[in-house]
Structure formats: C-alpha cells, structure tokens
Amino acid sequence: MKGKIEHHGIIESIEGCHVRVKIVQSSACSLCQARTLCASAESKEKIIDLYTSDASSYSIGEKVMVYGSTSMGRDAVIFAFVIPLVLIVAWLALAVEILHVNDVAAVGVVFAVLAVYYIILWMGKEKFSKKFLFMIEKI
Numbered sequence: 632m633k634g635k636i637e638h639h640g641i642i643e644s645i646e647g648c649h650v651r652v653k654i655v656q657s658s659a660c661s662l663c664q665a666r667t668l669c670a671s672a673e674s675k676e677k678i679i680d681l682y683t684s685d686a687s688s689y690s691i692g693e694k695v696m697v698y699g700s701t702s703m704g705r706d707a708v709i710f711a712f713v714i715p716l717v718l719i720v721a722w723l724a725l726a727v728e729i730l731h732v733n734d735v736a737a738v739g740v741v742f743a744v745l746a747v748y749y750i751i752l753w754m755g756k757e758k759f760s761k762k763f764l765f766m767i768e769k770i
Contacts, residue, residue, distance in 0.1 A: 637697070638696070639654065640679065683767055695767050695769055695770060
C-alpha cells in the first residue's frame with residue numbers, strides 16, 4: 632500500500648461522528664524475538680481522533696486499520712521541525728551579523744519567536760485538523 636501510513640488499532644470510544652482509536656506505535660526493535668532481553672525495545676500507546684460519517688457501524692473494542700497519507704508525515708515534519716529551524720537560523724544570522732545584538736539577547740528572542748510560532752500553530756489547529764486527516768477501515 633504505497634503512499635499510506637498504516638497502524639492497527641482498537642476503538643476506545645465513539646461519540647457521534649468522533650471515533651477514538653488506540654494504536655501501539657512500536658520501534659523495529661520491539662518486533663524482535665530478543666526484545667525481552669534487550670533494553671532498547673520500546674513501544675508507545677497513542678490515541679488517534681477520527682471523524683467518520685459511518686461511526687455507527689463500528690463498536691468499542693473492535694480492531695480497525697487507521698491510515699493516512701505519507702504526505703501528511705512529510706508536512707508534519709516541515710511544520711514541526713523545518714520551519715522552526717529556518718526561523719532560528721534566520722533570526723540568529725540577522726541578529727548577530729546585521730543588527731549586532733548581544734548573543735544572550737539573540738537567544739532570548741529566538742525563544743520568543745519560537746513561542747509565537749507554536750502559538751500560531753496551536754491557534755490554527757482547526758485548520759490543521761482538516762489537513763491532517765486520518766481514515767479508518769475495518770480489518
């Protein structure tokens with residue numbers, strides 16, 4: 632299934648069109664047969680919120696497949712890591728080389744710039760929830 636990120640999950644709750652699915656995200660090590668002897672194997676439980684028009688066809692405890700497009704992962708990395716890195720480098724270059732701002736003050740402003748950026752992301756979470764849309768299907 633090229634172009635999809637897939638996870639098996641179990642439905643935790645259903646409220647109208649809103650379905651919450653618990654998935655277990657595991658590292659490659661956690662699938663190894665020697666994982667009980669190794670300290671590096673890890674897995675995490677995550678809850679995915681989905682909205683579907685046929686939520687009534689699912690039941691709590693049912694095993695399902697949750698999937699999204701790989702482009703969602705790429706876009707998430709861009710918004711979470713690439714843009715903040717560009718902001719940091721751009722501000723530090725501007726502050727230190729052009730504005731001749733003290734290094735400590737420049738770092739302080741970097742934190743403020745990042746705080747404003749993440750607040751803007753948080754305020755736009757409704758728009759992002761439409762862009763980063765997960766789908767569900769029965770197994």
